[in-house]
Amino acid sequence: MDGTGVRGIRVMAxxxxASFAEALAVSQSCISDVENGRRTVSRDLRIKIAQVFGTGDDVLAAIQRAKESTKLAL
Structure with missing residues (x-):
């Protein structure tokens, strides 16, 4: 998962x-940095996202397909 995937999950939610960060008990600047590629998605953050938002491989695969599509802007 990369920053675009995190953004996709946040947007889908x-x-x-700020509210996404609060739900994950991290700072808003952490989420901003991840989404903008200034910070990698840590293992702990991936686990928190999976626990809070129930993101499994199917959701991540859908986000990847959306990223590759020229019709969607993620």
Whole structure:
């Protein structure tokens, strides 16, 4: 998972960076840095996202397909 995947999960959840960060017990700047590629997605953050948002391989695969599509802007 990369920053675009994190952003996709956040957008699918209909959340702002601040509310997403609060749900994950991290700072908003952490989410911003991850989404903008200034920080990698840590193992702990991936686990938190999976626990809180129930993101399995199917969701991550859908986000990857959306990233590759020229019709969607993620």
């Amino acid at each position: 209909g959340m702002t960076q």
